Amino acid sequence: MITTTTPTTPAAAPPTRPAAQTERQIRRIAFSQRFGRWDVKFSPYLYVSPFFILFGITGLFPLLYTAYVSVHEWNLIGGQGAFVGLDNFTFVLQQQQFWIALRNTFSIFLLSSLPQVALALVIAAMLDRNLRGKTFWRMGVLLPYIVAPVAVTLIFSNMFGDQYGLVNNMLSRIGLDPIGWHSQVLPSHLAIATMVNFRWTGYTALIFLAAMQAVPRDYYEASMLDGAGRVRQFFSITIPQLRPTVIFVVITSTIGGLQIFDEPRLYDQTGQGGASSQWMTITIYLYNLGWGQLNFGRAAAVAWLLFLIIVVIGLINLAVTRSIAGSGSRARS
Amino acid sequence: MTTPTLTPPAADPRPGRDGSADAARSTPRRRRRGTAVDRPGFLVYGFLGAVLLGAVFPLYWSFLIGSGDASTITRQDIVWWPGGNFIANALEVIDNPSVNFWKAVGNSLLVSTVVAASVVLFSTLAGYAFAKLRFAGRNGLLIFVIATMAVPTQLGVVPLFIAMSKIGLAGTLSAVILPAIVSAFGVFWMTQYLKQALPYELIEAARVDGASMIRTFWHVALPASRPAAAMLGLFVFITTWTNFFWPFIVLDRQNPTLPVALSLLQSNYFVDYSVVLAGVILSTIPLLILFLLAGRQLVSGIMQGAVKG
Numbered sequence: 001m002i003t004t005t006t007p008t009t010p011a012a013a014p015p016t017r018p019a020a021q022t023e024r025q026i027r028r029i030a031f032s033q034r035f036g037r038w039d040v041k042f043s044p045y046l047y048v049s050p051f052f053i054l055f056g057i058t059g060l061f062p063l064l065y066t067a068y069v070s071v072h073e074w075n076l077i078g079g080q081g082a083f084v085g086l087d088n089f090t091f092v093l094q095q096q097q098f099w100i101a102l103r104n105t106f107s108i109f110l111l112s113s114l115p116q117v118a119l120a121l122v123i124a125a126m127l128d129r130n131l132r133g134k135t136f137w138r139m140g141v142l143l144p145y146i147v148a149p150v151a152v153t154l155i156f157s158n159m160f161g162d163q164y165g166l167v168n169n170m171l172s173r174i175g176l177d178p179i180g181w182h183s184q185v186l187p188s189h190l191a192i193a194t195m196v197n198f199r200w201t202g203y204t205a206l207i208f209l210a211a212m213q214a215v216p217r218d219y220y221e222a223s224m225l226d227g228a229g230r231v232r233q234f235f236s237i238t239i240p241q242l243r244p245t246v247i248f249v250v251i252t253s254t255i256g257g258l259q260i261f262d263e264p265r266l267y268d269q270t271g272q273g274g275a276s277s278q279w280m281t282i283t284i285y286l287y288n289l290g291w292g293q294l295n296f297g298r299a300a301a302v303a304w305l306l307f308l309i310i311v312v313i314g315l316i317n318l319a320v321t322r323s324i325a326g327s328g329s330r331a332r333s
Numbered sequence: 334m335t336t337p338t339l340t341p342p343a344a345d346p347r348p349g350r351d352g353s354a355d356a357a358r359s360t361p362r363r364r365r366r367g368t369a370v371d372r373p374g375f376l377v378y379g380f381l382g383a384v385l386l387g388a389v390f391p392l393y394w395s396f397l398i399g400s401g402d403a404s405t406i407t408r409q410d411i412v413w414w415p416g417g418n419f420i421a422n423a424l425e426v427i428d429n430p431s432v433n434f435w436k437a438v439g440n441s442l443l444v445s446t447v448v449a450a451s452v453v454l455f456s457t458l459a460g461y462a463f464a465k466l467r468f469a470g471r472n473g474l475l476i477f478v479i480a481t482m483a484v485p486t487q488l489g490v491v492p493l494f495i496a497m498s499k500i501g502l503a504g505t506l507s508a509v510i511l512p513a514i515v516s517a518f519g520v521f522w523m524t525q526y527l528k529q530a531l532p533y534e535l536i537e538a539a540r541v542d543g544a545s546m547i548r549t550f551w552h553v554a555l556p557a558s559r560p561a562a563a564m565l566g567l568f569v570f571i572t573t574w575t576n577f578f579w580p581f582i583v584l585d586r587q588n589p590t591l592p593v594a595l596s597l598l599q600s601n602y603f604v605d606y607s608v609v610l611a612g613v614i615l616s617t618i619p620l621l622i623l624f625l626l627a628g629r630q631l632v633s634g635i636m637q638g639a640v641k642g
Contacts, residue, residue: 035545036545039545039546040546041468043462043466043546043547044462044466044467044468044471045462045468047458047459047461047462047466047550048458048459048462048463048474050455050458050459050515051455051456051458051459051478051515051517051520052474054455054514054515055481055515055517058486058493058511058512058513058514058515059481059484059486059489059512059515060481060484060486061489061492062486062489062490062491062492062493062496062512063484063486063488063489065489065492066488066489066491066492068492069491069492069495074495122380123381123384126373126377126380126381127381129373129377130372130373131373131377131378131381132372135629135632137381137385138632139624139628139629139631139632140381140384140385140388140389141381141384141385141388142624142628142631142632142635143388143389143392143624144388144391145571145631146571146575146617146620146621146623146624147391147392147575147617147620148574148575148577148591148592148595148616148617148620149575149577149592150575150577150592150595150596151395151592151595151613151616151617152391154395154595154598154599154609154610154612154613155391155392155394155395155610155613156391158394158395158398158606158609158610159391159394166394166411169411198387198388198391202384202388203635206632206635206636207635207636209636210635210636210637213636251483255483255485258485259485259487259488261577261578262577262578262592265581265596266596266599269599269600269604270600271600283578286490287582290490290491290494291582296491296495299491300491300492303488303489303490303491304488306485306488307485307488310485314483
């Protein structure tokens with residue numbers, strides 16, 4: 001290991017050899033320290049950078065670039081054309097189809113979010129009881145979540161068939177007139193909302209259940225001593241305590257719900273949202289403009305309009321959340 | 334945005350436990366609530382039974398029609414028992430040349446696995462940095478991540494399609510994978526988890542022993558994040574598997590994912606619902622198996638703070 005090239009006296013050798021060794025060691029420490037400092041300083045940025053770079057390229061940039069496309073003439077085949085200012089927007093806003101799509105989107109959204117929240121609250125309250133086989137029930141209500149929206153739609157569009165559907169079949173058995181689940185406006189919205197509710201109610205109920213378990217049990221015990229029944233407890237303790245959670249669920253479902261596409265697209269064979277656009281939503285309108293009429297400029301204008309609508313509704317929700325959360329904590333203290 | 338539902342997953346070192354673990358862990362107070370007197374009555378079970386029926390019935394109906402023949406649907410009396418044609422109908426789906434069933438299954442499996450793996454990896458990396466490392470601009474960047482969770486990136490489809498066509502990826506699976514390989518929600522989820530699940534002492538011990546930053550991540554942070562990472566992977570897998578809008582836009586009919594192939598069943602021919610709904614059942618089986626294996630984890634994942642989407 002130690003090679004002595006120069007003949008040294010045994011007495012002189014010990015001092016020189018350790019000296020060389022320590023020098024080497026010092027240099028190594030200095031390097032590793034410098035590397036270590038560099039490592040500590042830049043590693044965090046290195047670790048978060050993949051997310052920011054990839055999100056920037058595939059998420060943020062396309063969204064912003066949509067604004068650029070929307071002020072140009074732009075076709076699927078011809079590519080980018082002339083700058084046209086806000087022409088695409090004025091065109092879209094003058095189309096009756098756009099306003100019908102807006103109406104349908106909001107109608108379906110309301111029909112799917114309000115009953116869903118109400119039903120999920122009740123289910124969660126039941127699941128919060130001291131059940132036998134907790135896991136079984138919880139998994140049971142979650143089952144529809146793993147069925148793809150496409151599959152859900154195919155099942156329900158069959159069950160809600162105008163002529164031979166199960167629902168109309170049952171209705172006529174109990175002596176009611178069949179309903180035009182596809183041909184009429186409101187029934188078609190109801191059918192589509194049912195698909196959304198089928199898939200998400202159990203999921204939402206589990207979110208509420210988690211929030212319910214965080215409610216201090218003292219509240220219930222105190223109210224029980226005051227003679228409150230279960231129903232009274234549900235409305236006077238559980239619901240107020242869950243208000244922030246409810247609003248959070250509504251906000252997240254707004255973002256997804258206003259972009260609804262799968263269910264209305266596959267509700268019939270043509271995918272156009274009905275013969276007279278009974279259930280055509282904004283995203284279907286966007287798709288038809290872009291990939292049906294091959295007009296990307298106008299499709300981008302619709303995308304940007306929908307984005308603005310979602311932002312505005314999100315901000316309104318946020319303001320509501322803030323004020324309710326504020327008053328809630330004041331009442332509690 | 335930080336609401337009670339966004340509480341991080343509990344730092345339970347036992348990954349096998351389901352949502353009821355918190356009941357077992359809970360205070361004696363909760364226990365007392367569970368005396369025999371407090372057992373819920375018939376009404377509660379009846380109600381939940383009805384909900385369960387509602388959850389299962391559409392799938393059963395689908396199997397009912399899918400196991401009949403073309404005439405089943407038009408019969409006036411409702412048949413409540415499955416017929417014997419399911420295999421035949423399923424084979425018709427599989428053999429349908431315009432559906433490319435096996436290709437679709439393979440594609441869905443590939444896309445979902447790759448997306449889930451990459452989201453978990455990048456989210457854990459970034460989550461570790463946000464939760465445990467100090468660096469300038471950390472809070473600002475984290476707020477940016479949280480804000481982007483509310484951005485409807487799906488609305489960027491038009492430029493995304495233009496870009497994918499320009500670089501020649503339109504129609505390929507890469508076009509489906511690329512926009513999904515990172516997730517703001519994933520980063521937030523891992524950050525919240527690692528904040529409380531990974532003690533600073535462990536990181537410091539590794540550093541004192543001379544481990545580099547990446548070694549510390551690999552040998553200390555990654556093992557500690559396993560329970561939350563598994564749940565995240567599960568959710569991303571399901572979300573990707575069931576996703577329709579973007580794959581439908583960017584993929585060819587010859588090279589579909591499963592939901593895209595399924596949609597072709599309805600639009601291609603005169604609709605024979607017994608075949609369509611047999612296809613629905615067939616395409617749901619893989620996730621049904623996953624649900625039976627990991628349903629407990631899904632439940633506790635949602636209860637520990639999952640977000641829609």
